[in-house]
Amino acid sequence: xxxxxxxxxxEMFDAVSKDGVFSRALAAGHLSLNCFNxxxxxxxxxxxxxxxxxxxxPGMVMMVAPLLAxxxxxxxxxxxxxxVVFMSPQGRxxxxxxxxxxxxxxGIILICGRYEGIDERFISAYVDxxxxxxxxxxxxGELPAMVVMxxxxxxxxxxxxxxxxxxDESHLDGTLDYPQYTRPEKVGTESVPEELMSGDHxxxxxxxxxxxxxxTLERRPDLLTGRVFDPLDRQLLTACAQQLGPHSxxxxxxxxxxx
Ligand code: SAM
Numbered sequence: 001x002x003x004x005x006x007x008x009x010x011e012m013f014d015a016v017s018k019d020g021v022f023s024r025a026l027a028a029g030h031l032s033l034n035c036f037n038x039x040x041x042x043x044x045x046x047x048x049x050x051x052x053x054x055x056x057x058p059g060m061v062m063m064v065a066p067l068l069a070x071x072x073x074x075x076x077x078x079x080x081x082x083x084v085v086f087m088s089p090q091g092r093x094x095x096x097x098x099x100x101x102x103x104x105x106x107g108i109i110l111i112c113g114r115y116e117g118i119d120e121r122f123i124s125a126y127v128d129x130x131x132x133x134x135x136x137x138x139x140x141g142e143l144p145a146m147v148v149m150x151x152x153x154x155x156x157x158x159x160x161x162x163x164x165x166x167x168d169e170s171h172l173d174g175t176l177d178y179p180q181y182t183r184p185e186k187v188g189t190e191s192v193p194e195e196l197m198s199g200d201h202x203x204x205x206x207x208x209x210x211x212x213x214x215x216t217l218e219r220r221p222d223l224l225t226g227r228v229f230d231p232l233d234r235q236l237l238t239a240c241a242q243q244l245g246p247h248s249x250x251x252x253x254x255x256x257x258x259x
Contacts, residue, residue: 001030001032001105001108001156002031002032002077002079002082002106003034003107003110004036004074004077004078004082004107004108005033005034005110005142005145006035006036006038006070006074006111006112007035007036007140007141007142008037008039008049008112009112009114009140012142012143012146013033013145013146015146016146016150017033022153024159025153025156025158028159030159031153031156033149034078036070036071036074038069041069041070042066048063048066049062049063049066050114053116057116058116060115061115061116061117061118062113062115062117062118062119062122064121064122067111067118068122068126071084071109074109078107079106080106081105081106081107082105082108083105083107083108083109083128084111084126084127084129085110085127085128085130086111086118086127086129087110087112087133087141087144087145088117088130088131088132088141091129091131091132092129092130092132093131094132094133094144094147095171096151096169096170096171098131099148099152099154100155102152102155103156110148111127111141112140112144112145113140114140114141131144131148132144133147154166174227175212175213175215176212176215176216176219177212178209178215179211179215185197193207206232206236209232209233210236210240213233213240214244217237217240217241218244
């Protein structure tokens with residue numbers, strides 16, 4: 001996958017390209033990271049990319065011309081079918097399903113805003129989609145772009161040593177992951193659950209599924225609402241709900257048990 005980033009702080013991307021899973025994916029050629037700094041496309045000696053907002057108000061706004069020049073350069077190098085995405089707190093919430101769907105893209109260009117944001121005319125003319133990483137405001141689009149890039153890279157074939165990792169993870173099938181344990185067998189008075197020590201594959205699998213459902217019911221009942229489960233999951237969920245008691249899945253005084 002060809003990843004392009006338009007940012008006035010391209011050095012921030014060293015954080016993901018020097019270490020970890022993302023950097024290994026780069027080194028192995030599963031993806032490429034290409035940064036374009038709008039300041040490199042300015043002509044004044046201060047390399048200005050922003051100006052005051054029309055209508056007044058605090059802060060500065062990124063201008064169309066440097067962004068457009070950077071975008072055109074990026075597009076000239078990108079594969080033909082490349083999406084242009086503006087990272088924005090006003091965008092559609094990026095989630096695991098989007099990360100999985102994006103793995104099929106040939107290219108994505110992520111535009112990172114700064115200051116008060118970017119001139120609306122650039123967004124309406126050149127941006128295909130706006131993605132948010134959550135309902136809070138950060139100082140720039142670089143951290144959100146890195147979050148999105150890392151989430152997508154995990155799903156590219158060959159990126160993770162064991163591709164089973166992404167299959168078991170939280171949110172893949174709308175439930176949270178089961179709890180994990182490693183050596184030693186005993187920490188203080190806490191032992192590893194017996195089901196994981198039994199060596200019985202089916203028992204382990206059933207235990208983990210039941211823990212995943214229990215966790216989701218306790219922490220994120222909203223993920224279960226309205227979903228259809230197979231008979232085994234229904235049985236496990238009913239047992240979990242009984243263990244947790246009637247108040248565990250209540251939200252805003254309303255009982256959420258229509259799974
Ligand atoms: N004035 C803008 C607003 O209220 O919508 C916020 C501007 S923010 C300070 C600067 C830039 O950070 C944005 O243009 C965007 O690129 C990025 N950004 C901030 N929060 C974000 C979020 N939750 N998701 C994605 N990008 C975000």
